[in-house]
Amino acid sequence: MRLIGLSEVLPGEPVTNRDMAERFGLHERWLDRMTGNRSRYFCDPHSSEDVPKNTGDLATSAGRQAIEAAGVDPAGLDFLVLATGSPDHLMPATVNTVADRLGINDIPTFQLSSGCAGALTALYTARGLLAAGLRRGLVIGADSVVKLWPADRDLKRIRPAELANFALFGDGAGAAVVDADDEGPGLVVEHLLLRTVGKGRAPAQVVRWYGADGAPTVPGPNGTQVREAMGEEDYKAIEEHVPGLACMVLEELAAATGWRVPEVEHVLPPQLNGAMTEKIRQRMGVSAEQAVSCVADTGNNGNALPFIQLHRALRRLEAGPGTGGRVLVTTIESSKWVVSGLALRHRPEGVRDVA
Structure with a gap:
């Protein structure tokens, strides 16, 4: 298996620890020390039209950019795999709405429910599909975590340690076009x-x-x-x-x-x-x-x-x-x-x- 095109997509502008402190009553230096993260990105359903608003938007953008980077025709793809822990719906599978948006049809699609190992789980699946005789595919990993924030929404009533947990996360997507011919670049x-x-x-x-x-x-x-x-x-x-x-x-x-x-x-x-x-x-x-x-x-x-x-x-x-x-x-x-x-x-x- 050979990766011939890669992409990354991060929605909107970075949200800094200072932004988190002002929005949720946390302490900026405490977040610096607890997480080691300086910023993160979040989908916003009220953002401008060209900014991804959910997992499907992120995955579609990442897939399109990876296809462009590989210089291939979407019609030449033989399969599509999406790894996500935060699909937009239980049904229809987000991978199928992404395929539709990319203009992809008449191929097998797979949606894998996973977390940090999901990208490599998807590549592992893709390698098996290539070994079975398919020639080229698109593999995407995407997540949007806003839906995982405390359901109460009154975040000042949530324990600081719990908020720090959620401050670790952000939204994003990445993708790879994979090919069975390992002789090329x-x-x-x-x-x-x-x-x-x-x-x-x-x-x-x-x-x-x-x-x-x-x-x-x-x-x-x-x-x-x-x-x-x-x-x-x-x-x-x-x-x-x-x-x-x-x-x-x-x-x-x-x-x-x-x-x-x-x-x-x-x-x-x-x-x-x-x-x-x-x-x-x-x-x-x-x-x-x-x-x-x-x-x-x-x-x-x-x-x-x-x-x-x-x-x-x-x-x-x-x-x-x-x-x-x-x-x-x-x-x-x-x-x-x-x-x-x-x-x-x-x-x-x-x-x-x-x-």
Whole structure:
């Protein structure tokens, strides 16, 4: 499998920690310290027409840009895969509305429900489809998290720790056009791993769906009753397990490819938040020059993040001297504990980039 076009989409203008502090009564310096994130992006249903307003808008824009970057005709695609943890509806599947908007028809489509490992889960699926005889496809990761904010909406009544959790996230999308012919230019997949490691372990991230009756009420601060939040994270469990799992994946990729990690030009660590990602990078033994991180500026946009990292790694590869640049990608999903990793080799003068 070869990646021949990449994209990233972030909606609207960045929302800084100062903006969050003013909007929700949080402290800017506290957010800096707790999250390590400087900004994030949110879809706004009331924004101007050309700004994405939901997951489908984000995915459509990312898909269109990846197709343009690859220089291919949408009619020549053989499949479409969308990974998301925040579809616009349960039905119709968001992937099918995206296909319609892109002018794609008469091909199989797949929507994968996932989180941080979703992008590589989608690429794993795409590789299987290519191995089965299909020639070319489009893979998208997209998430919009506004719908996951506390259902009560009176955010000043929510515990600060819970608000900090939500301040980690942001909206975004990324995409890749993938091709079965690995002889051409682009990012050639050398190894791809994906598996669950959550047997007997409690989920560390939960996103609920309440159905027609809506969220139940639960005890809130100072004896109040508030509506239960749609999402929550066990940050202590994430802090305990993710760094070690990331190191494990990196070691497996190195063993499978024969690459020495200190010599690999670009390493993409898990993107939980700016503070945690920096700790993981150091534990992995990856230098700051090797690391390709974006979460401190984009927020944690879930299924989009590895595509955004790959898009930015590609810019580095195309701007740098020499040939044969290597890329290692590690992603860890804490919802029910999924590990995934990807090793790619850059073949120059291939992937055309769309800024």
